[in-house]
Structure formats: C-alpha cells, structure tokens
Amino acid sequence: MKTKRLRRCQLSVPGSSEKMLAKAATMEVDYIFLDLEDAVAPNRKAEARRNVVEAVRSTRFRAPTIAVRINDLSSPWAYDDLTALVEGCGEKLDVIVLPKAMGPHDIVFLDRLLAMLEARHAVGRRIGVEVLIEEIEALNSVEAIAAASPRLEGLIFGMGDYAASQGMRVSGVGETDDYPGDLFHYHRNRVAIAARAGGLDAVDGPYADFRNPDKYREEARRAAILGFAGKWAIHPSQIELAEAVFSPDPATVTKARAMAEAYAAARERGEGAINFEGTMIDIASVRGVDEIVALADLIGEKRGR
Numbered sequence: 001m002k003t004k005r006l007r008r009c010q011l012s013v014p015g016s017s018e019k020m021l022a023k024a025a026t027m028e029v030d031y032i033f034l035d036l037e038d039a040v041a042p043n044r045k046a047e048a049r050r051n052v053v054e055a056v057r058s059t060r061f062r063a064p065t066i067a068v069r070i071n072d073l074s075s076p077w078a079y080d081d082l083t084a085l086v087e088g089c090g091e092k093l094d095v096i097v098l099p100k101a102m103g104p105h106d107i108v109f110l111d112r113l114l115a116m117l118e119a120r121h122a123v124g125r126r127i128g129v130e131v132l133i134e135e136i137e138a139l140n141s142v143e144a145i146a147a148a149s150p151r152l153e154g155l156i157f158g159m160g161d162y163a164a165s166q167g168m169r170v171s172g173v174g175e176t177d178d179y180p181g182d183l184f185h186y187h188r189n190r191v192a193i194a195a196r197a198g199g200l201d202a203v204d205g206p207y208a209d210f211r212n213p214d215k216y217r218e219e220a221r222r223a224a225i226l227g228f229a230g231k232w233a234i235h236p237s238q239i240e241l242a243e244a245v246f247s248p249d250p251a252t253v254t255k256a257r258a259m260a261e262a263y264a265a266a267r268e269r270g271e272g273a274i275n276f277e278g279t280m281i282d283i284a285s286v287r288g289v290d291e292i293v294a295l296a297d298l299i300g301e302k303r304g305r
Contacts, residue, residue: 009029009230037072057092101138135162156203156205252292260289
C-alpha cells in the first residue's frame with residue numbers, strides 16, 4: 001500500500017547550499033526535495049551529493065516527507081546519486097524524484113536498481129518514486145509511465161523543461177504570456193488523468209517569479225481545479241500560497257463531514273438518495289466529499305490534531 005502523503009507544497013532546496021539545507025530543516029511545509037539536478041552546477045555535483053546524504057542522514061527536518069531529485073538517467077551523475085543515497089541515508093529517505101523521464105522503461109529501470117540497492121544495504125523500507133513529466137516523449141506515454149512501477153507515488157508536470165521540449169515561446173518558467181487561455185491546460189489535464197487512473201498524486205511544477213504571488217496563486221488554482229494535489233515552490237514565500245490553494249476551507253470541510261454522515265445514515269435505512277440542506281444527494285454526490293474529508297484528516301494529523 002502506498003504511503004499517504006501531503007503534497008500541497010513541495011519546496012525545492014539546492015543540495016549545493018549548506019546554508020539553505022540548514023534553513024530547510026526549520027521550514028513548516030508538507031514536503032521538501034533536496035535538489036541534485038538543475039539547481040546544482042556540474043562542477044559541484046559531487047559536493048552537493050555529499051551535502052544531501054549528510055543532511056538526510058543527520059538532520060531532523062520538520063517536514064514529514066523528505067525527497068531528493070537526482071540527475072536524469074542519461075547523465076553521468078545519476079548512478080552515483082542513487083548508490084550514495086541508498087547506502088548513505090536510505091533508511092531516512094522517503095522519495096526519489098526522477099527528472100526527464102522519457103518513457104516507462106526509465107521507471108522500470110529505476111525500480112529494479114533501487115530494489116537491488118535496498119537489498120544490498122538492508123534498507124528496511126521501500127523508497128518511493130515521483131516522476132517529472134517534462135519531455136514531449138514523457139507526455140506522449142504518460143499513461144504507461146503512471147502504471148510502470150508499484151513504488152511510483154506521483155507525477156509532476158515540469159512546465160519549464162516541457163515548454164523547451166515542445167518549442168513553446170514563453171518568457172519564463174511557468175509563464176503563459178499572452179496565450180488566449182491556459183497554455184498548459186491540455187498538459188496538466190492529461191497528467192492529472194494519468195495520475196488518477198494510476199492511483200497517484202499529480203503535482204504542478206514551479207513558477208519562477210517568486211515576486212509575483214498573484215500569478216503563482218492563479219497557476220496553483222488552475223492546477224487544483226483539475227485535481228492536482230499540490231505545487232512546487234522555489235522560495236519559502238510560496239509555501240503559504242500553495243497550502244492555501246490546495247487545502248479545503250473549514251466551512252467546506254464541515255459541510256462535507258455533515259453530508260457524509262447524513263448519507264451514511266441514509267444508507268443504513270436503505271435509502272439511495274436523500275434531501276440534504278435542500279439538495280438531493282446520492283452516492284455520486286459523496287464521492288468528492290469523501291476525498292475532502294480524507295484530505296482534512298491528513299492535514300489535521302500533520303498539525304497534531
């Protein structure tokens with residue numbers, strides 16, 4: 001069974017910065033991923049890898065989920081990333097984030113390599129995997145990717161690299177410029193559908209201009225409407241914005257709990273449809289309600305309530 005995780009906000013932390021790694025340990029956020037890929041210059045890859053292994057092994061993070069984004073499988077660094085991480089901190093590492101997947105074969109390869117490394121180093125827990133959908137080849141086979149491994153937990157739409165892969169004319173990571181509508185609607189929707197069909201979480205990628213909270217909030221809102229569980233943050237100022245968008249408000253939770261209880265009581269009486277606050281509800285009405293309640297409970301567990 002997959003571990004249930006909050007992913008309302010996934011905060012990126014460069015592995016080459018000891019200062020940022022130390023600060024990340026104090027952050028109240030659902031999920032932190034320590035980055036060995038884009039945020040690290042080629043001549044600092046080995047240093048960043050050592051920093052991240054030590055941080056995961058020795059640091060007490062406040063975030064309940066700690067992940068590491070490795071380098072892509074076509075790079076000269078990915079193998080060393082994986083072997084060092086599993087050997088050095090596999091017991092404390094929750095998730096490996098795989099960038100630039102090209103198809104399901106990449107996920108199968110990663111799954112098997114991780115299984116061998118976990119066995120070799122007697123890691124007593126299965127490390128999860130999330131995959132970045134950021135190449136046209138990946139989007140073209142996203143359904144197969146979503147079904148490629150039982151350790152897969154989420155799909156992340158990486159719009160920055162994806163835009164370059166498709167040759168889109170955008171001015172920055174996450175920007176939609178003057179396109180008439182949501183430039184990334186199709187891509188997000190396809191990722192969301194594939195994730196849901198595979199029992200995974202869909203997560204929206206970064207918005208680079210952290211000085212523009214309104215645009216970040218709008219991009220998060222668009223993803224949330226489509227069923228995404230959360231969004232990346234590249235700066236701590238984006239954490240609160242993401243958590244607000246991807247959390248149900250208290251009034252909605254209260255109503256959802258009441259509806260679920262009313263319908264459960266109705267089923268006990270043998271009724272398939274009932275009047276709830278002036279509206280007829282049936283089993284289809286409460287499908288989304290159950291998810292709202294489950295998310296609220298998960299948020300409550302994180303807060304210790």
